[in-house]
Amino acid sequence: MNTAVPDVVVIGGGVIGLSTALELQGRGLAVTVIERDPDGHSASTGNAGAFAFSDVEPLAAPGIMRRAPGWLLDPLGPLSIPPAYALRIAPWMLRFWRASWRDRHAGAVQAQAALMAQSQTALERLVTATDAGPLLRREGQLQLYDNAASFRASLNGWENRRAHDITFELIEDNPARIAELQPGLDARFRFAAFTPDWFNVTDPGQWHAYLRDCFLARGGQFRRANARALRPSLDHVNVETDGAPIRAGHVVLAAGAWSHHLARTMGERLPLETERGYNTTLPDPRFRQKTHLSFADHGFVVTKVGQGIRVGGAVELGGLHLPPNYRRADVLLDKAKAFLPGLNAQGGTQWMGFRPSMPDSLPVIGRSITAARIIHAFGHGHLGLTQSAGTATLVADLVTGVRPAIALAPYRPDRFAFARLAKPHLREN
């Protein structure tokens, strides 16, 4: 069904926007996606490709603030704050710290687990509906620890996962078992955890393109446009753009790390920041990777992408405008060479992407604070691919007036204080 005025406009053609657009379309609605940079390399095309359904532990976990200063002392370590951004990020860090307290953390684990379960079911449905099975690799994940102390420190998190029926195998001082799961690792690794139900896309860029093709093939509209402001009224929403305004019955705001700018144009102040991440994709790794590898103490992963291997991770709290510091990608690659001694690291392509992140590691999914016809769907941090299909079903429930299968309170846009501005900002800043 295509009408001049779409039922729904989705702002943002990343994995959240496209998954949501497909779900809305499946429910019989006319959907237009607007994207300002259709050929760009957003977080959704360059990520590590993991459906990390077992990652129910939010980053803001008890003890993190004791570990963080050590990481921050190393300017090229797994967590960094460029001095030029330190003041800007301080309020977000304060909320992150509060979210790591035991009382809040327990609730966040519950919420994360509920969204993971919803997402896994929704993804399997999406894969069947779109024949996307060949775009997945079901090979599990091996999480590696440097030593007994760091393995033991992780056990609490594994207990949390057990409570949510996540299947895993703990490997304690057993290099033979590690070598069986992944030959070719450096002998230092004696402690690990294996999550067999974890899976990956064969290539995040290909997955993203496939979602877009499915959406277009089913009659969806995809327009290049830069949304500048949202103007809701009782029975519709106007999206102001650089060109003519676009009118719709509902708007889904899925603009990744830029979403809060558009929310501000309606008078909403949401503590969205970006955790910038880096990676290098190696075209000819000459390493037979059997499973997704995560190096828990170093904040990076090694994953198969197409015929190559992608090495990446790290968190740089540096905002949207500072230039990338690709030394971070170099450092991760150096570590990968040490941990996988046979790896051919020649000819790699470096990339930096913007994870859209809230202080409590939970996304924002819910009606806008100021306008019922605008649904927020952003802030998925490290887990946007993983939670894309589940987010899509919840957003579609809100648009179509169906009661969502899980409680949405933990993801509400107004869960942090001072969420309303006295006056809307007239334009995206």
Ligand SMILES: Cc1cc2nc3c(=O)[nH]c(=O)nc-3n(C[C@H](O)[C@H](O)[C@H](O)COP(=O)(O)OP(=O)(O)OC[C@H]3O[C@@H](n4cnc5c(N)ncnc54)[C@H](O)[C@@H]3O)c2cc1C
């Ligand atoms: C290094 C790295 C590794 C990662 N690995 C994984 C992983 O293995 N598994 C996982 O689940 N997640 C992973 N993530 C996180 C995941 O990539 C993100 O959470 C996810 O891609 C966010 O999707 P999105 O659609 O919200 O945002 P994006 O992909 O950023 O898409 C938002 C889109 O909105 C557009 N846009 C913004 N503003 C406007 C506007 N005003 N008008 C029009 N268009 C606009 C942008 O151009 C962009 O294309 C990783 C991220 C990084 C950086």
